[in-house]
Structures are given as C-alpha cells and as structure tokens.
Amino acid sequence: MRAVGVPTQLKAYAERVNARLADLLPPENKPPAPLHAAMRYSCLAPGKRLRPALAMAAAEASGGDPATVLDAACAIEMVHCFSLIHDDLPALDDDDLRRGMPTCHVKFGEAVAILAGDALFALAFDTLGHLPIPADRALRAVRLLTGATGSDGLVAGETTDILSEGTPVDAETLERIHALKTGALIAASCEIGVVVSGGADEDASRLREYGAAIGLAFQIADDVLNETSTPEQLGKAAGSDRARQKATYPALYGLDRSREAAREAADRGIALLEGLPHPELLRDLARFSVERLT
C-alpha cells in the first residue's frame, strides 16, 4: 500500500477551522492578557485538526453541509486543546514539548496553563450555546461533548492512564484507556457533525461507531510512532511513553501486532461507511490514520 499524506480536503477543513478559531478565541491583548495569550498559543498551535475535520467530514458524508458544523467543530478542538494543556502539566504527563513548541505551562507558567485550559473548556460550551441552529440540536451537541469529556470519557481515560503508570497493564485496561482518552472524543466529533448539520439519527450512530474505530487506529498508530520516530518528526519527545512505562499497544503487543491492530480498526471504520452519500473523505481519513505507519 502506498504511503499517503494528509488528505487535501482535510487540510482545507483544517484551514477553515484555524481561521474560525482565531475569531472565536478572545483577543490576545484583552485583560487578563496572559490568560488569553495562553489560550490562543495552545489552541492555534499547528495541528492536524483531526477532530474538527472529522466533524465536518461526517456532516458531508451523511449528506449535510459541512459549513453549518464549523463552530461546533471549533468547540471540539477547544476541548481537545484544553485536555492537552492539562495532560502536559507537571503533575500529569510533565511534557515540555507539544506540536513542536514549548507546552503551555513551560511558556506561561503552571497557574496560567491550568486556567487557560479551564477557560478553553468553558469557551467550548459557550460556542455550542451560541450555535445558530434549533436549540434542541445544540443541546444534544452539549450532551455529546460532555459525555465524551467528563468522568465517562476523556478525563476518565486520562485518570486511568495516570493511575496505571509504572504498573503492568492488561489488554482490557489498555482498551479502556484508549477508548476513553482518544476514542470517545473522536466518536463524539463524528456524531456531533451529523447531529449539528441535521442528519439522520441512524447516520449519527453509524458515524459514532466509525469514529470509535478510527480513533483507536489513530491512537495505536500514535503509540507506534512514539516508539519509532525522532523528536523532530513527532514535535515532542520520542520514546517518552516507554520511558515512563505508559500503557501502550507496542508495550503490550509489540510493534508488528500493533500495526496490524491499527489496520484492522481502520478497516472496521471503512466498512461502516457503506451506503452513505459521500463517504470519500472519511475513507481517506481512515486510510491516512494507518498509512503513516508504512
């Protein structure tokens, strides 16, 4: 299979998300300036914008208009950035480098980093609260985002991950960490894309499942890349997972079986797209998730 780059349409969506995020985030000079500078620094740092692009691509796949999902997609990215800022803190993963740049607490200090994460989280829900769509759909998006984030989602995953550092992790716990820490928000991104653009409930459920599958594919691939890449390629410290005895697929199954598991998850995702009006971009994204590994 030939190696592919980031799909062109994903890049186009990412650029629209970046432009809109720059509008939605508070201006850098608004007091208290360090808070707003930190929010912009972390949320506008270079990134694939995978989650917001998935929300827009899911709208497209189910026959909706991706443009109607732009603000909700930005809200999802804000939640993702909030979680990265807090995960990187000294008390948690203690990472100094993120997306090739000093992490938020290294640049702005721990206090401002904690508060900038909190403020991004609030801004995400504020953005959903102001969506120009019927209130019942916007409120459903709120529920989907809280469900993916809180103590049944991302935060539970991060807690389980932190608590299992330095101790051997079984396959079941590893699955749970990945499903909660990465899968839940990616699955919700796809579902939110369908819901906000007014798509059918059946498509929302199906694309949620697709998201869970390719979320796993991306996470396993990231784990593999963490072991096999240089810091320059990653934009952060390489081999850091192993150094702190993190629960990862490669640690449990080795590199070859991990690559295989990522491919299987991507294939499960692709199979779920059968029969949708415009599955092309989501199919490309599923392929992209694992072709980085070849």
Place this chain on the structure above:
Amino acid sequence: MRAVGVPTQLKAYAERVNARLADLLPPENKPPAPLHAAMRYSCLAPGKRLRPALAMAAAEASGGDPATVLDAACAIEMVHCFSLIHDDLPALDDDDLRRGMPTCHVKFGEAVAILAGDALFALAFDTLGHLPIPADRALRAVRLLTGATGSDGLVAGETTDILSEGTPVDAETLERIHALKTGALIAASCEIGVVVSGGADEDASRLREYGAAIGLAFQIADDVLNETSTPEQLGKAAGSDRARQKATYPALYGLDRSREAAREAADRGIALLEGLPHPELLRDLARFSVERLT
C-alpha cells in the same frame, strides 16, 4: 442590628441540593474510583451552598417553583467546586485546608485533583444538557454559566488575582477581581434560577443585578473574616490573604470602611427586590451576607 444565623429556608434548600448532588455525582466505587471519590469528596464537603440556594430563592422570588431549579442549582455548585479545587492547587493559591478538611490535592494528589475539577466542570454542563425543560431555556442556562465561568468570568478573576499577588492593587483592579471571581457566578446563579423556572426576562435581569450586589457583599465580608477570624471559625487558614499579599478590601480600605462597603452592597441588593412576588428569602440572604460581620 442583631446578628443572625443562616436563614432556615437557605438551610432547607442546601439540604435538598446536597441530597440531589449525591445522586448526580458518579458513585464512588465506579472506575476510575479515585477520580469519582475526589469529585464526591470536594463537591459534598460541608458548605453553605450559597449559589444553588440563591438560584432556588431567585425562582421563588420571581414567582416560580424552586423545585424546577434543583438540577440547575446543582450544576452551579459543581462549577463552584471545580473552581475551588483548581484555585487551591499548589500552582495557584496553594491552600491545604478548605471547608475544614484537607483540600482535594492534599487528599488525592495533584493529578487527580486537576482531573476531578475538570470532570466536575463537564458534569455541570452535562446536568444542564439534561434539564427536563424546553431546550431553549436549558441552552440559555448553558450560556449564562459559561459566561460567568470562562475568560469573561470566574477564570479571568482568578487569573487577575494570581497575577496581581505581591504587587499593589488599585481600587479598580480590586473591583474587577471581585466582580469576576465571585460576583459573576453569584449573579448568574440568580439569573439562572429565574430563567430555568420560566420567569420573566425583566426579573432575570433584576435578580442578576441583585446577585452581583450581594456577591460583592459576601466577598468583602469573607475578606474581612479572613483577617479577623480563627482558623477554626473559617475552616481554612486565617490571615492567609494578607500573608500572600492578596488583593482584598481590608488591605486597600481597612476593616471599618470594608464593613461599610459590604453593608452598602447588601442594601443595593435589597433595594432591587422591591415589587417581586416573594422577596423574603433573598432579603434575608442579603442581610445574612453582612450580619456575619457584627
């Protein structure tokens, strides 16, 4: 003026809030158990439940049914607890004692405390997302809570407070810190009470103003009590504000003028209740805010 205790009806509301919070919070033994234990520990710790009680009392004052506001009131308390957990962290106020008990990070470690705060924040919006009221009203409550919390509210106030530690603060900055850090959420609590119970927009605006006034009264009174009480009376370290050169009313104006300012704010709040169907409890609360000082 005779000194009064906590109004009886406030205590009754607080008990209903405590019982409902115990239901809404995840069970302590649900994995990851330390996360859920920390959420419950901080959110069920003894407290006046001033903000949720104000939401219920505002519903009552404007002729609504306080029972319809119970879940929204719990969401407000979750946000308050989230902010206390994060404010107490070593990187911020570094407090070891809260409500007479070890702070969340002292009891559960910093990582779990940060994540428990995040999860409480998510649960607050999840709770609003599930309110059994028309979606447009629930979504308005979401907007009110995000507006009071994020980088235009509580988080901005905490940031300004942290950034001005150790440097002289002028009256304008002090007003802004108090308005953002305490006033915004208390004002929103009152407004949410009216909105969620289906009250009139005019009452919502008026009770928002009432909330801002008595929020200031409570904050000044707390600053005064921080200087004049024993740790046993406070449930936390006394004189801690002065020790770390915090911006406070007593530091800027002295104790006497601070007491006077608190009374004036409470009086402004009471004047705003004129003409409402059931202003009694809110009037008692305004008096209670400052009579603790006598």
